[in-house]
Amino acid sequence: MTSAAAIAAAAVVVTGGLTAPAASAAPSAATVLSEVYGGGGNSGATLTNDFVELANHGDAPFALDGFSVQYLPASANASWQATKLTGAVAAGGQYLVAEAKGAGGTVALPTPDATGTIALSATAGTVALVSGGDALTCKTAADCTTDPRVKDLVGFGDAVVREGNPAATPSNTTSIARAESLTDTDDNSADFTAGAPTPTNSRGETTGTGPGEPQPVSARIHEIQGTTRISPFKDKKVGDVTGVVTAVRSFGSSRGFWFTDPEPDSDPRTSEGLFVFTGSTTPSVAVGDAVTAQGTVKEYYPDAPATSNYQSLTELTGAQWTVESHGNRLPPSTVLTPDQVPDALAPNAGGTIEPLPLEPSKYALDFWESHESEIVSVSDARVVAPSNSYDELYVTTKPQQNPTPRGGTVYLGYDKINTGVLKVQSIIPFDQQPFPKVNTGDVLTGTTSGPVEYSSFGGYTLFASRLGAAKDNHLQKETTRRQRPGELAVATYNVENLAPSDSDTKYAQLAHGVVDNLAAPDVVTLEEIQDNDGATDDGVVAADLTLRKFTDAIVAAGGPQYQWREIDPVNDKDGGEPGGNIRVGFLFNPARVSFVDRPGGSSTSSVGVVTEQGKAHLSQSPGRVDPENEAWTDSRKPLAGEFVFGGRTVFVIANHFNSKGGDQPTHGRYQPPERSSEVQRQKQATVLQDFAAKLIAADPSANVVAAGDLNDYQFSPALAKLTSGGKLKDLISTLPPAERYSYVFEGQSQVLDHILTSAAPRGVDYDVVHLNAEFADQASDHDPQVVRLRPSTGNRLPDLAYDLLDYLDQLLGRTAPRG
Template sequence: MTKTHRGKAALTAAVASGLVLGGVAAPAALAAPSADAVIAEVYGGGGNSGATLTNDFVELANHGTAAASVDGFSVQYLPGSPSASSTWQVTQLAGSVAPGGRYLVAEGKGSGGTVALPAPDATGAIAMSATTGTIALVSGTTALTCKTAADCAADPRIKDLVGFGTATVREGNPTAAPSNTTSVARAASLADTDDNATDFAVGDPTPTNTKGETTGGGTPGDPGTPAKIHEIQGTTRISPFKDKKVSDVTGVVTATRTFGSVRGFWLTDPNPDNDPRTSEGLFVFTGSTSPAVAVGDMVTATGTVREFYPDAPATSNYQSLTELSSAQWTVGSHGNALPAPTVLNPDTVPTTYAPSPGGNIEPLTLEPAKYALDFWESHESEIVSISDARVVGPSNSFNELYVTSKPDQHESVRGGSVYLGYDQLNSGVMKVSSLIPFDQRPFPKLNVGDVLTGTTSGPVEYSNFGGYTLFASVLGTEKDNGLQAESTRKQRSGELAVATYNVENLAPSDPQAKYDRLGEAIVTHLATPDIVNLEEIQDNTGATDDGTVAADQTLQKFTDAIVAKGGPRYQWRSIDPVNDQDGGQPGGNIRVAFLFNPARVSFVDKPGGTSTTAVGVTKDHGKTHLTASPGRVDPTNEAWGSSRKPLAGEFVFKGRTVFVIANHFNSKGGDQPTHGRFQPPVRSSELQRAKQATVLRGFVDSLLASDRNANIVVAGDLNDYPFSPAVQTLTAGGALKDLIATVPEAERYSYVFEGQSQVLDHILASKAPRGVDYDVVHINAEFADQASDHDPQVIRFRPGSGNAIQDALNDLLDYLEQLLGKYFP
């Protein structure tokens, strides 16, 4: 079954019911529409991510005047894009459908959902797609064989047929695409025009059996409980009316969502209560159908209160959105004044981010004056506004960006908001999306430090992708503050420059433009470092999972791009991983690798390094060496399961040995979100990184035990913060220094996630390197246009020899060389 993310689809795709797909003319309709029993509703998302219902279902209805027998009939299912091997799946029926009545057929059960169907009238086990497929009501129980619309139209056994989503087999045009949380249902009139797009609309699933029992918020005819919006919202995160039908819900329409697969409108009660904990706003969900209301309409609605989660409610780590579904409404008047928005000033949102009960915060009474997450929840679906909002997270491919209402909160040197501790989340940060159709106003492409001048306003609601989001119906004017990519200085002749760069799933199939930009980064922005640690180098076939593990084509294309930009001809060293054992994008076999400039530094090649062989430390004539170079650090240790293995290399620069270890620790996947319903969030991925740090530190200690003056550089994407347990393990006792922790706090970042400028990439050095000069080179993370989502870093230093007199003499010679270069260039 297909997994969908409702919040992401809502503003990135326009799904229009009734379009002829792919420019292909609609096939001929069936010969005669059914006079009695028809397919009334189809739902294939049962038990899927985000679903409330546990089962798929098909519902029949009878628009005739007499009971319609279905004895000896069946409902049958065909995938939306049938292949030569596809077959119709069959569920047999029995009994009859009363005139004006319903008949419920239960189908496949998923692992999610919390609400069972009402007692079905027939039961099958078909696992239908949530988004595309064909359902037929068939006279007989023999499986159909037709696989085209024309062939099925010619089969007299088919009494009714519905193709939903992108189904090949359909009547006329297929319906709009449903989802894990929506079904396609025939209009209440049960009209059957033999055009699925005309007859069906997407909305909340409302399975109803022959007894009239339903899970759609009460039995048919139930008027619901009269309720005000603030009563529906309540004083906690979960509505006291959850899964109940309510009526007389009155408010002014403040905004509409008229494109995308999730549409609806927001209501605000113009007569609020005096409780700051209760929101006066509510989202009315209308599926993929644009609501027939306008801003300023006074609306009275009836519907079922739902708590929408982006995944399975029982196991979700995220917060929910309280919404009104299966709604009906009347418009009492037009052009009403809108309630005043909540204006976001620097002091409006609390600094403390969330309560910390050590578990689920949903049952807790909201404290909006104390906690940022409670503040946002108490204003859920209300209009908020912000003026001259500074961008702290650049525009992305989902047409989103992040701004801050607290411009002085941990401000970075380039306009972002720096994340400095688990208890120091920047509470002023919020996401901005747009309700303005993109053909009317394209979404702005802004970088960190740019500004949305004037007013940006709209309703606020929770999204699993980035937390609380302002859906802008009014979007400020873009002001470009001229953020520029940085360039670091060139290393001096006596300095060794070592850089680290995560190049984000680099594969030969990537466009040449990406390689060109990466080459430019190495040559211009990093000033051709002597050694470059690379992370996320994919194999020669990229994400194609075909058993390929070699990455020579990827590295050749990269080094060619550097030469084309005027750089040196770098050589590379890496060890191919065991297929599909190092995590990352499936099939990509990402690994770490070294580039080095042979005109400046020598690589000490020592055979024996394989994907499963552990590198060791040895001594020869009193000097410390690696047993294999390149070599992997304890690659079979369980700490590296489904993760990249560190790569150690031995280099020689001006006669001095330098050990460089390239790293890419396991990702943060699986951690609970910072803005989720569990506080404080459980960072489960830290456990593996702690083990990885222990193994890596053990190897570093073995080098230092052999030579306490060893020149060691540990670099790469550690996927963790300077204050994390993993990094603290690496730096314990001062054996290694984390260089990013030495720069001012306002410069302490290499990555921007959900508007928080933070550290994932590190360079750590032992005590031996002298004259250390360190730089994070900001060229990607803050920009809407990125070659990678990480910024590179570089360390420049003079390797120590262990002999103080010799090092002092070399330092003097280096200094004299600098003076000569300054006055006699």
């Protein structure tokens, strides 16, 4: 769109023969008005309500909290009317706002995402998408243009306020709508055309408005569910669907009820349960009611169905039902025993598994799908991931499947997904039973039961209508031993988007983790340090305020006065939260270790390796490793630093590889899932390995420590590349398999963080310190880790002397630095 400033400037030129320019609203990043209809309930109309539809042409969800849809009639002296919005428009998705209902029409809108009471004109007016809920006051095109709250705007008929020329005049039977491409040329007449209204909500549901709509087809629930993931009745109207209500969701934006046919068929592939979606309306049914329902069968995806990586949920929408009787006995639940869910996750389809016949005895995803919307139950379920801010937790139905010593379930290979892991949410109102706050290893005692559904966030989910009591197994946060005088301790810690605006509580918790749990390491590589104003995207890249607040918190926690080294990135070039400018950096304790400062390091300059008297050194310290290499596009650049400990040189490289964003989910409809983000991490691993190899080629006895959040597993191609040739050793792989984790995702304890060392250091002692990932109360979502080592001098006799001193320190229990 043309800039608002340019139009505002042009607006002052109103002389003979010229009129004020039409509005050209500054658009939102991704979401626009896509359809407007004001004829609902009018004479000749089929639809009963007016509506406004939004669409998101971006590649990320667009939050609508604080936004409104507003309407200005075309008549003189009219005022703007507003309908406040909540929720979000999914990437590639739509969002439906229902407005006033007329006396006529016969077809209701699909379940709206927001509801207002504005009576739109069928033929003329202006609709705007506004950041804010207060009614606009502008009455002319130029005035509306200068209001920065207006993000998109369409005037139709003889509207005075519009972009360019007004859109065509709609009617009681037609709406105005953008083309599917959502083209926005600043001219409403070019962008919108009149046609039959096609209201579509965030679930992709629409409403036929033509004559002669088909009559519902009688169907049983197991016929609707079918023997694959997609219902044979998809997008068809069904009737005479009978069952007993087993659970009701009475809050949130996805309300509805589940019902189950008490007379199942003999096919184990077909579920007997079905969810009836009622949107933001609480259904007037109770558990135990026998109902007969009709509605349209839909496959719900959380985003655009054509491009979704996720599985769908078969549900009944636009439903009507009759309660035949109350207090009926519920159909029995499926009791989940340890051996019931298969160990294999899914068939190797080489693409989508949706059309494949279900094999619930062979594959876990098929097992859950064959019980979709049925009641399942599990007894004394062990928690394998802590409760979170979304009121979710994870349990295992297979307690002997790859258990960790601390109660989790460890992920050890792409073909070793822990299929017993099940997400639990609650449909019990929280004022009746608050959602439990639990840690890994706790237990939901007794029975936890409820309908099971697929969720894009976490896979199959038990929506508990009965929630077991939480038993605290008193999991303790780990502490590591303090390094001895002759040991150098190097730790790595992802501090999760740390910014000055974060609470003092978070800073204190992180600081105590460094001082108490990590025993004040000599060097700490930090990941996710944000700039001085956090996620505000205003060009600020310095992070000295963030680091000063953190080091001050460490002192307040009883720790040393750490110094720091880092290099500010180029604004918005290193990925992460927009505006945050996350980077890696070093903290070091100058009482124990010295940093060798060499000038020349910058956001774009590349550190090199130089040799002096047979010893390797960095050309810059700190210095970034090949920052202009395309491997680091939109990703953090590694930072190399040269340290001296007890007269011995140690090279530490801080890292934060690109995230797994864009990968297909392990539980999605594509099996095996595509891990597209791995390509960049392999390139990053190649650059890092090459740099480490140059250090070791310059000095075979070089002490090299590469540490950080590599965003990948110990069995991944990226780690295979890093460790190929034997120059670097990944220390996580030296631990027993059950202890190889530093992060918990969707109930799977797994590795993202690593410390790798060259062959030169001696007495290498490595520890992952579990103090975050397994706990509901966490300062970061990552666990830190630490390595203690004796650096080599490159000369056997001095090394033996250092080893002897360290042995004496160990015998005498000394921990203070030597004088």
